Every structure is written in structure tokens, then in C-alpha cells.
Amino acid sequence: MHNSTKLPQKLMLLGAGELGKEFVIAAQRLGNYVIAVDRYLNAPAMQVADCYEVISMLSADELETVVQKHQPDFIVPEIEAIRTEKLVEFEKRGITVIPTAVATNYTMNRDRIRELAHQELGIRTAKYGYGSTLEELIGVADQIGFPNVVKPVMSSSGKGQSVVKNQEEVAAAWNYAIANSRGDSQKVIVEEFINFEIEITLLTIKQWNAPTIFCAPIGHRQERGDYQESWQPAGIPEDQILAAQAIAKKVTDALGGAGIFGVEFFITQEEVIFSELSPRPHDTGMVTLISQNLNEFELHLRAILGLPIPHIEQLGSAASAVILADKHSDTVAFTGVAEALSVPNVDIRLFGKPNAHPYRRMGVALAQGNNILEAREKAKKAASQVKII
Numbered sequence: 393m394h395n396s397t398k399l400p401q402k403l404m405l406l407g408a409g410e411l412g413k414e415f416v417i418a419a420q421r422l423g424n425y426v427i428a429v430d431r432y433l434n435a436p437a438m439q440v441a442d443c444y445e446v447i448s449m450l451s452a453d454e455l456e457t458v459v460q461k462h463q464p465d466f467i468v469p470e471i472e473a474i475r476t477e478k479l480v481e482f483e484k485r486g487i488t489v490i491p492t493a494v495a496t497n498y499t500m501n502r503d504r505i506r507e508l509a510h511q512e513l514g515i516r517t518a519k520y521g522y523g524s525t526l527e528e529l530i531g532v533a534d535q536i537g538f539p540n541v542v543k544p545v546m547s548s549s550g551k552g553q554s555v556v557k558n559q560e561e562v563a564a565a566w567n568y569a570i571a572n573s574r575g576d577s578q579k580v581i582v583e584e585f586i587n588f589e590i591e592i593t594l595l596t597i598k599q600w601n602a603p604t605i606f607c608a609p610i611g612h613r614q615e616r617g618d619y620q621e622s623w624q625p626a627g628i629p630e631d632q633i634l635a636a637q638a639i640a641k642k643v644t645d646a647l648g649g650a651g652i653f654g655v656e657f658f659i660t661q662e663e664v665i666f667s668e669l670s671p672r673p674h675d676t677g678m679v680t681l682i683s684q685n686l687n688e689f690e691l692h693l694r695a696i697l698g699l700p701i702p703h704i705e706q707l708g709s710a711a712s713a714v715i716l717a718d719k720h721s722d723t724v725a726f727t728g729v730a731e732a733l734s735v736p737n738v739d740i741r742l743f744g745k746p747n748a749h750p751y752r753r754m755g756v757a758l759a760q761g762n763n764i765l766e767a768r769e770k771a772k773k774a775a776s777q778v779k780i781i
């Protein structure tokens with residue numbers, strides 16, 4: 393299926409943020425036609441796509457309208473919050489959904505992918521339980537023990553997530569999770585807190601007609617459940633890399649289809665613990681914009697179109713650091729870019745988001761160094777020099 397695809401292809405991107413923007417650039421470089429879709433006007437990927445649509449992607453009717461209008465060959469989800477049941481219907485009509493319609497449904501909410509990994513595939517995860525009311529959550533949090541982590545089943549980038557230290561904090565965590573849940577779910581997951589040495593993203597490329605391949609693991613640091621910096625290679629032992637690869641292969645095989653997956657793991661002294669996965673490029677994978685011959689967006693595109701990936705070259709120590717907004721603003725301008733770019737092997741991406749709010753990711757700094765420490769320092773310094781005004 394899908395090898396020797398003729399070009400151009402028509403790709404509909406559902407979600408048009410920074411990850412979508414780089415994907416569109418990769419697609420455009422091979423002359424493809426891209427329709428960028430998101431819930432607001434002027435989203436980053438819309439700025440580089442052939443055309444765009446502004447709809448609620450949680451509405452089956454609105455999805456139907458844009459698919460009817462554009463008749464894409466591929467639907468490429470870029471966020472979780474999509475009416476994925478509708479994608480199943482599109483797939484039946486002959487549109488290729490990436491990686492598959494069922495996979496987008498499994499990974500839309502934390503509970504389904506967790507059940508697949510833990511219950512069906514027997515993969516080690518943090519201990520977990522669910523609550524659909526505060527009373528239920530109080531009981532389950534007690535069973536899991538403290539500290540634990542409470543998250544809405546539908547959210548990303550740490551939205552609605554909190555670390556709960558004791559029984560007294562459960563109610564606040566419940567309220568925060570429900571207030572920040574995306575979509576229509578009122579369910580939260582509570583997980584055992586894993587005291588990891590490092591956490592990694594293993595970019596896993598599943599191909600239509602070729603073996604699954606992996607990028608070098610990416611280490612990352614998160615705050616408030618959101619990524620702050622990432623680096624590649626992660627510097628974990630070879631046996632842990634192989635263990636993570638085996639788990640990533642197992643889960644992505646169960647999901648099927650083709651494309652890149654960001655498979656997240658907690659690494660402790662003794663264990664490799666599966667956390668979650670994105671069936672698409674991963675935010676921490678933005679480091680590959682500087683660390684590999686083919687970045688995660690180009691890899692995603694090649695896997696989708698059935699184009700060969702003969703060799704992924706890791707170019708040595710590299711890092712990324714995020715540029716976050718610190719206040720609400722309806723206009724966005726940056727200073728300090730010149731200072732940041734005055735250092736060799738440093739680069740900046742500004743996403744072009746039309747407005748800002750506290751902690752919104754507006755750009756990313758990229759750096760190569762002689763070692764990981766140096767690359768991280770360079771990326772963090774560059775990110776700190778860019779100011780949003």
C-alpha cells in the first residue's frame with residue numbers, strides 16, 4: 393500500500409500549530425498540496441499551507457463539510473482533540489487517515505491508549521486508576537498513594553495536570569483537571585508518581601512497506617507538564633534504548649498504519665516505563681530540526697507517502713529550548729533575535745501565533761554543541777534572549 397505514490401498528494405492537516413507548520417514546510421518542499429485546519433484563524437501552519445479552514449474539529453458536521461469541499465488523499469491529525477469517530481468514516485470512504493483512524497481514536501484520550509498498552513499488551517506503566525466524580529477520585533487517589541499525578545483524560549501539553557501530595561489536595565486537582573479538559577470528557581486519570589532519572593521521547597517511524605525504524609532517543613525536561621527543553625542523544629545505556637525500542641514497536645504495531653510516533657518513557661535506574669505516545673511528530677522532537685539529516689516532520693511525510701528513508705543521521709549533541717509568552721496579548725512581536733542568532737550553530741523558530749497568553753509556546757531555540765551540556769546551555773541562553781513584546 394502507498395509505496396511509489398505519485399506526487400503531488402493532497403493532505404488535510406487537522407491542527408495547524410507549530411508542529412503542523414514544519415510538517416507543511418516538509419510537504420511543500422516535495423510539491424504537495426496542503427489544507428491546514430484549526431479552530432482559529434492565522435494558525436502557524438495556515439501561514440505556509442496552500443489553503444486553510446477554520447472549524448471546530450470536534451464537530452463531525454464541520455469535518456464533513458471541509459472534507460467534502462477539498463477531497464483530500466490523506467488526513468493528517470496534528471492534535472488529539474478531533475472527532476475521531478468521524479475519521480473512521482472517512483477512512484471507509486477511501487481517504488488515508490494517519491496513522492489510522494482507529495489509532496487516532498486510541499490516542500485521543502489517555503485511558504484508551506493506557507488500556508491498550510497495559511491491559512492488552514502487558515506493558516509496564518505507572519500504576520493508575522480513574523475518577524469520573526470527585527468522590528471516586530478521592531478513593532482511587534488513596535489506592536494509588538501519594539504523591540500522584542492527576543490529569544484530564546483528554547488534554548495535552550500538561551493542561552489540567554497536577555502533582556497531588558496528599559488527600560487534602562485532591563479536590564483542587566479535580567477542579568483544575570475538569571476546568572482544563574479539552575473536549576467533552578469529565579474523566580480524570582490518576583497515576584503513581586514516577587521518580588525517574590530521565591524521561592525520553594523515542595521517535596518511532598512506522599512505514600507502510602518497510603521495517604519500523606527509530607531516531608536516537610531524545611531527553612527532555614518538563615515543567616507544569618509541559619516541555620521546556622529537549623536534547624539528543626539522551627545519553628541512556630544501550631540496553632535501555634533496546635528495551636524502549638521493543639516497547640515502542642509493540643505499541644505502534646498494535647496501532648498500525650504509517651507515520652512517526654513520539655513514544656514517551658520514564659527511565660529509572662532499573663526500569664523503562666511506558667508513559668504515553670503521540671501518533672504524530674512530538675514537541676520535544678523539534679530538536680531534530682537541528683540534530684538530524686531528516687527532521688521528524690520530513691520523516692513523518694516520507695512515512696505517510698511511502699517514500700524511502702534510507703538513512704537517518706544523528707548529527708551530534710543538540711538541544712532545543714522553548715520560548716514562552718508571559719502575558720496575554722493580541723499582538724505579538726519579538727526582540728533579541730539578533731543576539732540569539734549571533735552565536736554559531738544556534739537557530740530560532742518563531743511560530744507566528746497571532747496572540748499570546750501566559751506559558752503559550754511562541755517559538756523554540758535550537759543549538760548544536762560539543763557536548764549535550766553545551767548544546768543545552770546554548771539553546772536555553774538563546775531562548776532567554778528572545779523577548780515577546
Ligand SMILES: Nc1ncnc2c1ncn2[C@@H]1O[C@H](COP(=O)(O)OP(=O)(O)OP(=O)(O)O)[C@@H](O)[C@H]1O
Nearest residue numbers: 518541547548549550551583584585586614617668
Ligand atoms: N506518572 C508520572 N510520574 C512522574 N511525572 C509524570 C507522570 N505523568 C506525567 N508526568 C510529567 O508530566 C509530563 C506531562 O505528562 P504527559 O506526557 O502525560 O502529559 P501531556 O499533557 O500529554 O503532555 P504532551 O501532550 O506535551 O506530551 C511528563 O512528561 C512528565 O514530566
Ligand SMILES: NCC(=O)N[C@@H]1O[C@H](COP(=O)([O-])[O-])[C@@H](O)[C@H]1O
Nearest residue numbers: 407408409410411412548549675752
Ligand atoms: N504537546 C502537544 C503540542 O505541542 N502540540 C502543538 O501545539 C499546538 C497547539 O498550541 P497552542 O495551544 O499554543 O495553540 C498544536 O497545534 C501542536 O502543534
Ligand SMILES: [Mg+2]
Nearest residue numbers: 549656667668
Ligand atoms: Mg507527554
